[in-house]
Amino acid sequence: MEPDLNTGAAPDPATESPAAGPAAHATGPAGLLATAARGSVRWETGLGLLVVAIIIFGAVTSPQFLTSGNFFNTGVTSGEIAIMALPMTLIIISGEIDLSVASILGMSSALLGVLWSHHWPMLAIFVVVALLGIVAGLINGLLVTRVGLPSLAVTIGTLALYRGVALILLGANTVSNFPATYTNIGVLPLPHTQIPYNIAIFVVLAVIFAIVLHSTATGRSIYAMGASPEAALFAGIRVKRVKTMLYVVSGLVCAMAGVLWTFRLSTAVQNNGLGLELDVVAIVLLGGVSIFGGRGSLAGVVLAVIAFAGLQNALLLTNFNQEATGIVIGALLLVSVFAPNAGRLWRAGPPRWARRRSGHRSPAVGGGT
Amino acid sequence: MTTTVTERREPAGPPAGSGSRRLTERVFRVREFGIIAVLLVFVAVTTSIQPSFLNQQNLQFLLINTTVYALLALGETMVVVSRNVDLSIGSILGLSAYVSASMFGHHPGIPIPLVFLIGLGIGLACGMANGLMVAVGRVPSLVVTLATLYIIRGIDILIVGGNEVTAQTLPNSFTNIPRATVAGIPYLAIAIAVVIGIGAYYMRAFRSGRELYAIGSNPEAARLAGIGVGKRIFTAFTASGAIAGVAGVLWAAQYQTIDSTAGTGYELTVISAVVVGGVAIFGGSGSAVGAAVGALLLSSINSALNVLGFPQLWLEAIAGFLLLLAITLDRIISVRLMTALRRRSPGVGT
Numbered sequence: 001m002e003p004d005l006n007t008g009a010a011p012d013p014a015t016e017s018p019a020a021g022p023a024a025h026a027t028g029p030a031g032l033l034a035t036a037a038r039g040s041v042r043w044e045t046g047l048g049l050l051v052v053a054i055i056i057f058g059a060v061t062s063p064q065f066l067t068s069g070n071f072f073n074t075g076v077t078s079g080e081i082a083i084m085a086l087p088m089t090l091i092i093i094s095g096e097i098d099l100s101v102a103s104i105l106g107m108s109s110a111l112l113g114v115l116w117s118h119h120w121p122m123l124a125i126f127v128v129v130a131l132l133g134i135v136a137g138l139i140n141g142l143l144v145t146r147v148g149l150p151s152l153a154v155t156i157g158t159l160a161l162y163r164g165v166a167l168i169l170l171g172a173n174t175v176s177n178f179p180a181t182y183t184n185i186g187v188l189p190l191p192h193t194q195i196p197y198n199i200a201i202f203v204v205l206a207v208i209f210a211i212v213l214h215s216t217a218t219g220r221s222i223y224a225m226g227a228s229p230e231a232a233l234f235a236g237i238r239v240k241r242v243k244t245m246l247y248v249v250s251g252l253v254c255a256m257a258g259v260l261w262t263f264r265l266s267t268a269v270q271n272n273g274l275g276l277e278l279d280v281v282a283i284v285l286l287g288g289v290s291i292f293g294g295r296g297s298l299a300g301v302v303l304a305v306i307a308f309a310g311l312q313n314a315l316l317l318t319n320f321n322q323e324a325t326g327i328v329i330g331a332l333l334l335v336s337v338f339a340p341n342a343g344r345l346w347r348a349g350p351p352r353w354a355r356r357r358s359g360h361r362s363p364a365v366g367g368g369t
Numbered sequence: 370m371t372t373t374v375t376e377r378r379e380p381a382g383p384p385a386g387s388g389s390r391r392l393t394e395r396v397f398r399v400r401e402f403g404i405i406a407v408l409l410v411f412v413a414v415t416t417s418i419q420p421s422f423l424n425q426q427n428l429q430f431l432l433i434n435t436t437v438y439a440l441l442a443l444g445e446t447m448v449v450v451s452r453n454v455d456l457s458i459g460s461i462l463g464l465s466a467y468v469s470a471s472m473f474g475h476h477p478g479i480p481i482p483l484v485f486l487i488g489l490g491i492g493l494a495c496g497m498a499n500g501l502m503v504a505v506g507r508v509p510s511l512v513v514t515l516a517t518l519y520i521i522r523g524i525d526i527l528i529v530g531g532n533e534v535t536a537q538t539l540p541n542s543f544t545n546i547p548r549a550t551v552a553g554i555p556y557l558a559i560a561i562a563v564v565i566g567i568g569a570y571y572m573r574a575f576r577s578g579r580e581l582y583a584i585g586s587n588p589e590a591a592r593l594a595g596i597g598v599g600k601r602i603f604t605a606f607t608a609s610g611a612i613a614g615v616a617g618v619l620w621a622a623q624y625q626t627i628d629s630t631a632g633t634g635y636e637l638t639v640i641s642a643v644v645v646g647g648v649a650i651f652g653g654s655g656s657a658v659g660a661a662v663g664a665l666l667l668s669s670i671n672s673a674l675n676v677l678g679f680p681q682l683w684l685e686a687i688a689g690f691l692l693l694l695a696i697t698l699d700r701i702i703s704v705r706l707m708t709a710l711r712r713r714s715p716g717v718g719t
Binding site for chain 1: 456502506509511513515516517518519522523524526527633634637640644651680682684685687689690692693700704
C-alpha cells in the first residue's frame with residue numbers, strides 16, 4: 001500500500017538503492033530478487049568479518065576458545081535457538097512474525113515429559129509432540145491469514161496460551177528420568193566427530209530451508225509477499241496458504257527443538273526455553289532480514305547464528321558477565337538496522353528530504369496484512 | 370510548508386467523514402464499554418460463586434497489583450496508538466527499580482520525592498533514546514526497542530552485579546506507599562487512576578494527543594496534513610519511558626526485593642493488557658482507559674482464579690486465550706463496520 005504514494009516521484013534507476021522497495025516493485029519479482037540479493041550480500045560480508053573478528057577476539061583472550069571441547073559446548077548450547085531461527089527467517093521475510101516459538105518449545109517439552117511419565121513408548125510420544133507443534137502452528141497461521149489478524153498480536157497471545165498449556169500439562173513438576181540413549185545428545189557428539197546432534201540437525205535443516213527459500217518458486221513467492229502482499233496476490237500467489245504453511249512448519253520445527261532441548265538438559269519443566277523468542281528474532285534481524293519483509297537471506301542468518309553463539313562463548317570464557325552479553329547483542333541489532341539506512345542516507349545526500357516526504361519507510365512495526 | 374497540501378485535501382475530507390462519524394463513534398464507545406462490561410460480568414460471576422472475592426482485603430490487593438501494569442499500559446497506549454511498539458519498558462522498569470531503590474542504601478535519609486525523580490530521569494533518558502532512534506533514525510520501533518530491551522537489561526545486570534536490594538534497606542515511609550489507604554481504597558490506586566484519566570483526556574482532547582491517532586491511522590496522510598510525525602513519535606516514546614521509570618520506583622516499593630530480573634517479561638504482559646483493552650495493535654484507535662481496564666481485567670482473572678481455588682496454573686493460558694478472543698472480536702467489529710460504511714456511502718473505505 002505504501003509504494004502507491006510514490007507515483008509522484010518516479011524512482012530514477014541511477015539513484016535506486018538496494019534497500020528501496022518501490023523500484024523493485026516496478027521491475028517485478030526478478031528485479032526484486034536481484035535488489036534483495038545485492039542488499040544482503042553486502043550485509044553478509046560484514047557479518048562474515050564480524051565472525052572472523054569474534055574468533056580472533058576469542059582466540060587471543062582465551063586459550064580454550066579454539067579447542068574442540070569448547071566447539072562442542074558452544075554448538076550444543078545454541079543448537080535449538082539456531083534451529084528455531086530457520087522458520088523464523090522465512091516468516092519474517094514473508095512479512096509476518098512468530099513470537100510463540102519459545103512457548104511451542106516449552107509446550108512440546110512439557111507434553112514429552114507428561115507422556116513419558118505415563119509410560120508411553122518414545123516413538124508414539126514423538127508423533128504426538130510433532131502433531132502438537134503442527135496444531136500450534138496451524139492455529140497461528142489460521143488466525144493470521146484467515147481471520148486476518150496482525151501476527152504480532154496473534155503470536156503474543158499464543159505465546160501466553162502455549163506457555164499456559166505447558167503450565168497446565170506439567171505444573172510445578174519436573175520429569176527427568178529419560179533414558180540415557182536420548183539424553184546423551186547433550187554430552188556426546190555424533191560418532192567420530194565433534195559435532196553435537198542438535199547442530200547436525202540444524203545444518204541439515206539449514207540446507208533444506210536455504211534450497212526452499214532461494215531456489216524454489218515457493219521461496220520466491222515468500223519474498224514477493226513480504227515485499228508487497230497485494231502485488232503477490234494479484235500475481236497469483238496463494239499468499240494465505242503459503243503463510244499458513246510457514247507457521248505450520250515453524251510449529252513443527254519448534255516442537256522438534258523442544259524435544260532436543262528436553263533431552264539435552266534431560267529435564268522437562270514448564271519454563272523450558274522461556275524468553276527465547278526474542279533471542280531468535282534478534283538473530284534473524286542481525287542476519288540482515290528486514291522486519292518489513294521481502295529482504296534477507298538464509299546465509300546471513302546462519303552467519304548471525306555463528307556470531308551470536310561465538311560472541312556469547314567468547315564473553316563467557318573471558319569472565320565477562322555473561323548475562324550482560326545482551327548489551328553487545330542489542331548494539332549489534334541496532335547496527336543491523338541502522339547500517340543499511342545510514343548507507344542509503346549517505347549515498348542519497350540532499351535528495352533525502354525529497355525522498356523522505358514521499359516516505360516509503362514509515363516507522364511502523366512489522367508488516368501486517 | 371505543507372499547509373497548502375492540507376488545504377487542497379480539505380474538500381475531499383468532510384463528505385466521507387460526516388456520514389460515518391456517528392457510526393464510528395458508536396463503535397468506539399461499544400468497544401470501550403465492551404471491555405468494561407466483560408470486567409463487570411466477570412466480577413459479578415466470580416462474586417456470586419465466592420463472595421470473598423469482593424472483600425476489602427482482596428480488592429485492595431487486586432488494585433495494588435494492577436497499578437504498575439495500568440501505569441505502564443498508559444505509556445504503551447501512546448506508543449501503540451501511533452503505530453509503534455515499545456518492548457523496552459520491562460527493562461526500563463528493572464533498571465529504574467534497582468537504581469532508585471539502591472539510593473536508600475547509598476544515601477540513607479534521601480527524600481522519597483528525589484528517589485522518584487531519579488526513577489523518572491532514568492526512564493526519560495531511556496525513552497528519549499528510543500524516541501530519537503525511531504523518529505530521527507526512521508527505523509522500525511520493534512527492532513529498536515527489542516535492541517534497547519537487551520541493552521538496558523544488560524546495563525542493569527552490570528550495575529546490579531549479583532547484588533540485590535532487600536526490604537531492610539528501604540525506609541518504612543517508602544514501602545508503605547502502596548499500603549496507604551483512604552476509605553479502604555489505596556491512595557496509590559487513586560493517584561494512578563487520576564494519572565491515567567489525565568493521560569486519556571490529553572490523548573482525546575489535545576491537538577498533540579489527537580495527532581498520535583492520526584499518525585497511527587495513516588502515517589503518510591498525517592505527514593501530508595502537516596503533522597510533525599517525528600516529533601510526536603519522539604514524545605510518545607519519551608512519555609512511555611518516563612512512565613516506565615516511575616513505575617519502576619513503585620515496583621520497588623511494592624516488591625521490596627529487587628535484583629536484576631525485576632520486570633522481566635512485563636513488556637508482553639502490558640501489550641496484552643493494551644490489546645485486550647481495545648487498542649488496535651496497528652494504531653489509530655483505542656484509549657488509555659480501555660488499556661487500564663484491560664490490565665485490571667487480567668489481574669482480576671488472576672485474583673479470581675485464586676479465590677475460586679483454580680490452580681494458578683490456568684492463568685497464563687486464560688490470559689492468552691482472552692487476548693486472542695479480544696483481537697478476533699475487534700477484527701469482526703471492524704470488518705462489520707467497513708461493510709456498514711460501504712453500504713452507507715458507496716466508494717468510501719475501499
